[in-house]
Amino acid sequence: MSASDYDCIVVGAGIQGSFTAYHLAKNNEKTLLLEQFLLPHSRGSSHGQTRIIRKAYEQDFYTHMMDDSYELWSQLETEANVQLYRRTGLLVMGKEDGPDFESFKGTLLRSGVPNEILDPAQFAQRFPDVRQIEGDGALVDKTAGILYADRALRAVQSVFQRLGGVIRDGEKVVDIRPGFPVTVTTSSAVYRARSLVLTAGPWVNKLLSHTGLQLPLQVEKINVCYWREKVPGTYGVGSEFPCFIRVKSHGAAHDIYGLPSNEYPGLMKVCYHGGSETDPDERDQQSSQEDIKILSRFLARCFPGLLSTPAVVESCLYTVTPDSHFVLDRHPTYGNIVIGAGFSGHGFKFGPVVGKVLCELSLGKMPSHDLSPFRIQRFQSHPKSSL
Numbered sequence: 345m346s347a348s349d350y351d352c353i354v355v356g357a358g359i360q361g362s363f364t365a366y367h368l369a370k371n372n373e374k375t376l377l378l379e380q381f382l383l384p385h386s387r388g389s390s391h392g393q394t395r396i397i398r399k400a401y402e403q404d405f406y407t408h409m410m411d412d413s414y415e416l417w418s419q420l421e422t423e424a425n426v427q428l429y430r431r432t433g434l435l436v437m438g439k440e441d442g443p444d445f446e447s448f449k450g451t452l453l454r455s456g457v458p459n460e461i462l463d464p465a466q467f468a469q470r471f472p473d474v475r476q477i478e479g480d481g482a483l484v485d486k487t488a489g490i491l492y493a494d495r496a497l498r499a500v501q502s503v504f505q506r507l508g509g510v511i512r513d514g515e516k517v518v519d520i521r522p523g524f525p526v527t528v529t530t531s532s533a534v535y536r537a538r539s540l541v542l543t544a545g546p547w548v549n550k551l552l553s554h555t556g557l558q559l560p561l562q563v564e565k566i567n568v569c570y571w572r573e574k575v576p577g578t579y580g581v582g583s584e585f586p587c588f589i590r591v592k593s594h595g596a597a598h599d600i601y602g603l604p605s606n607e608y609p610g611l612m613k614v615c616y617h618g619g620s621e622t623d624p625d626e627r628d629q630q631s632s633q634e635d636i637k638i639l640s641r642f643l644a645r646c647f648p649g650l651l652s653t654p655a656v657v658e659s660c661l662y663t664v665t666p667d668s669h670f671v672l673d674r675h676p677t678y679g680n681i682v683i684g685a686g687f688s689g690h691g692f693k694f695g696p697v698v699g700k701v702l703c704e705l706s707l708g709k710m711p712s713h714d715l716s717p718f719r720i721q722r723f724q725s726h727p728k729s730s731l
C-alpha cells in the first residue's frame with residue numbers, strides 16, 4: 345500500500361460523510377475524508393447551529409431508524425464529551441382528519457413513542473401563545489428536541505481523527521476512475537482506495553457524471569428565517585416551548601417548522617420546507633421570497649407573539665428526491681462505489697445511522713436496517729435519471 349492508498353475514501357465532509365468516515369475508522373479501515381472547502385464552511389447543507397431531532401414521522405421505517413440514531417448520538421456525546429442534544433418535545437399540528445397528520449399519529453402510536461394527543465382545550469392551556477387553526481389536531485412527540493449541528497459536525501470529525509482518520513479539506517474531487525482500486529483525483533493529489541463513498545450533498549450528480557450515473561435530484565435554496573419575539577422569551581429556551589411542525593394541508597405545498605429561540609437571543613427560527621431550484625455553485629444569484637410570504641401569513645395567523653417580518657435570513661441547500669426518501673445504495677454498475685444522497689431536507693438527525701449503513705455497504709456487510717425504501721432502482725423509469 346503506498347502513502348496515497350486507503351481502504352476507503354469518503355467524498356464530502358457534511359454530516360453524512362463525516363459519520364460514514366467515523367464508522368469506517370471504528371472498523372479499523374484506513375479512511376480518507378475529502379472536502380472541497382476549508383472546514384468549517386456554510387456552502388452545503390450541514391452548517392448552522394440547530395436541527396430538529398424527532399421520532400415523529402409519517403413512515404414507520406424512519407421512526408425505527410431513529411431508535412438506533414438516538415443511541416448513536418448519545419454515544420458520540422460521550423466520546424466527544426460534549427452536549428449535542430437538548431430535549432424540547434415536538435408539537436405536530438395538522439388538519440385532524442388529513443392523511444399527513446393521521447400518518448404521524450399512526451406511526452407514533454404503533455411504535456410506542458412517548459407522546460401526548462391534545463384536544464383544543466388542552467392545546468389552548470398548554471400553548472397560550474399559539475392560535476390553533478380550526479379543524480387542526482395536535483400531538484407532541486416527547487422524545488424530540490434540538491441537535492447542535494455545528495458542534496455535532498466538529499465532534500464527529502474530531503473523533504474520526506482521533507481514531508486515525510485523515511481529513512483533507514480544501515481539496516475538490518475533480519475526477520473519479522471506477523475500478524479496483526478506484527482512483528480519485530483532487531485539485532492537488534491522486535488517491536486510490538478499495539472502495540469509495542460519495543456523500544457530496546447538492547454536488548453529488550456532478551461527481552456521479554464521472555461514473556455514468558445521474559439521479560433525479562433537485563437542489564433547492566432554502567431561506568432560513570429568524571423571527572423576532574414581541575416579548576423576549578415567549579417562544580424561547582426558558583419558556584420550554586417545543587419545536588413544531590405544521591404539516592401541509594389547506595392547499596400548502598410543504599410543511600412549516602420551527603425551533604424555539606436559541607442561536608440569536610429573542611429570535612425564533614421558522615422555515616418553509618421547500619425552496620426554489622438552484623445550482624449549488626450559483627445559489628447566490630438567486631433570491632425567491634415566495635416562501636417568506638407564506639411564512640409571514642402563517643405566523644401572523646398562528647404565532648401572534650412574533651413580528652411577521654424576518655429579522656435574519658440565512659441560506660442552506662436541500663437535495664430533494666422525487667419521493668423525499670434518501671438514496672442509500674451501491675452504484676448500480678460499480679459495486680465498490682457507495683452513494684448517500686438525496687436527504688431531502690430531513691437527513692441531519694439520521695447522520696449516525698446513515699453513516700453506519702453506508703459503512704456497512706462499503707464493507708460488504710449486511711446493513712443493520714432495511715434499505716429497500718432507499719434503493720436507486722426505484723428511479724428506473726424517472727425521466728431525469730440515467731441509471
Ligand SMILES: Cc1cc2nc3c(=O)[nH]c(=O)nc-3n(C[C@H](O)[C@H](O)[C@H](O)COP(=O)(O)OP(=O)(O)OC[C@H]3O[C@@H](n4cnc5c(N)ncnc54)[C@H](O)[C@@H]3O)c2cc1C
Pocket residue numbers: 355356357358359360361378379380381387388389390391394395396397515516517518543544545546547548551566567568615659660661662684685687688689690691692693694
Ligand atoms: C435550512 C435547513 C434546515 C434543515 N433542518 C433539518 C432538521 O431540522 N432536521 C434534520 O434532520 N435535517 C434537517 N436538514 C437537512 C440536513 O441538514 C441535511 O439532510 C444534511 O445536512 C445533508 O448532509 P450531507 O452530508 O448529505 O450534505 P452536505 O452537508 O452538503 O455535505 C456535502 C459535502 O460534500 C462536499 N463536496 C461536494 N462536492 C465535492 C467535491 N467535488 N470534492 C470534495 N468535496 C465535495 C461539500 O462541500 C459538502 O461539504 C435541514 C437542512 C436545511 C438546509
